[in-house]
Amino acid sequence: MDWLQNINFIELIKCFITGGLICVIGQILIDKTKLTPARILVIFVTTGTILGGLGIYKYLVDFAGAGATVPLTGFGYNLAKGAIKGVQEYGLIGAFTGGVTASAGGISAAIFFGYIASLISKPKMKKE
Amino acid sequence: MKPLDSKKDYQDYVDKKSPNSPILKNCFNAFWVGGLICTIGQVIMNIAKSRGLSQDICGTIVSIILIAISAFLTGLNIFNKIGKFAGAGSLIPITGFANSIVSPSMEYKSEGYVMGVGGKMFTVAGPVLVFGISTSIIVGLIYLIFNTQNITLV
Numbered sequence: 462m463d464w465l466q467n468i469n470f471i472e473l474i475k476c477f478i479t480g481g482l483i484c485v486i487g488q489i490l491i492d493k494t495k496l497t498p499a500r501i502l503v504i505f506v507t508t509g510t511i512l513g514g515l516g517i518y519k520y521l522v523d524f525a526g527a528g529a530t531v532p533l534t535g536f537g538y539n540l541a542k543g544a545i546k547g548v549q550e551y552g553l554i555g556a557f558t559g560g561v562t563a564s565a566g567g568i569s570a571a572i573f574f575g576y577i578a579s580l581i582s583k584p585k586m587k588k589e
Numbered sequence: 590m591k592p593l594d595s596k597k598d599y600q601d602y603v604d605k606k607s608p609n610s611p612i613l614k615n616c617f618n619a620f621w622v623g624g625l626i627c628t629i630g631q632v633i634m635n636i637a638k639s640r641g642l643s644q645d646i647c648g649t650i651v652s653i654i655l656i657a658i659s660a661f662l663t664g665l666n667i668f669n670k671i672g673k674f675a676g677a678g679s680l681i682p683i684t685g686f687a688n689s690i691v692s693p694s695m696e697y698k699s700e701g702y703v704m705g706v707g708g709k710m711f712t713v714a715g716p717v718l719v720f721g722i723s724t725s726i727i728v729g730l731i732y733l734i735f736n737t738q739n740i741t742l743v
Binding site: 472473476477478479480481482483484485487488489490491492493498499501502503505506507510511512513525526527528530531532533535536537539540541543544545547548552553555556557559560561563564566567568570571572575576577578579580581582584587 | 593598608609612615616618619621622623624625627628630631632634645648650651652653655656657659661663664665666675677678680681682683686687689690691694695696702705706707710715716717718719720722724725726728729730731732733
């Protein structure tokens with residue numbers, strides 16, 4: 462159980478509160494506007510990418526850890542961070558390869574596990 | 590009853606008749622479910638870090654594990670119940686991205702395994718990837734032009 466010693470409870474509380482607040486912003490958008498969930502996901506990813514590109518989101522990640530990287534804004538931040546890193550390493554080509562390289566694990570996992578999960582699932586009956 | 594002339598009158602009428610959605614309760618549920626999912630992510634990240642992996646790899650491991658869990662929970666119809674209760678609390682974390690891939694492909698399973706499951710996977714996730722990746726390319730190009738983040742920071 463040596464991993465238990467690595468857990469810092471103040472870090473976990475900061476993560477819980479930040480992650481929760483980001484979700485509350487999404488909930489307010491759902492309840493107060495007529496946006497569909499798909500549009501809200503797009504808004505969150507784009508906002509995360511822009512904030513990541515401006516260098517603002519990095520402070521939130523340093524503060525909250527997974528509380529900032531697990532929400533979809535963190536996915537956008539990861540894309541922006543990868544694109545900037547790619548430009549630093551490879552120049553113009555890096556802008557096209559960097560973003561997807563940084564988030565390749567998440568995208569591939571979503572496609573692979575998503576396909577397997579829909580294969581093993583039973584189609585939902587429309588009665589409920 | 591007098592007819593409703595303008596669009597605004599109609600909207601007021603609808604607002605008066607439709608039940609108030611309990612926004613405070615929804616926000617509270619979204620807060621603690623979303624916070625809990627992020628905290629699970631942080632615990633996984635700490636375990637990965639204690640194995641001596643780098644920060645980037647740890648983040649990828651967290652995404653992969655959370656995506657796998659929520660994809661299978663969606664396949665078993667459990668995630669929809671969590672989503673109904675938590676709203677944005679399960680939609681905004683990366684779990685919602687996996688859910689948005691699995692639920693349309695489950696629904697169109699009858700259309701076949703290639704165009705049904707494989708094609709309809711991206712009805713919601715497609716736009717997310719299109720806008721996310723496009724914006725990241727623009728960010729990269731702007732960074733290339735100015736070559737420093739301090740200038741883009743207005």
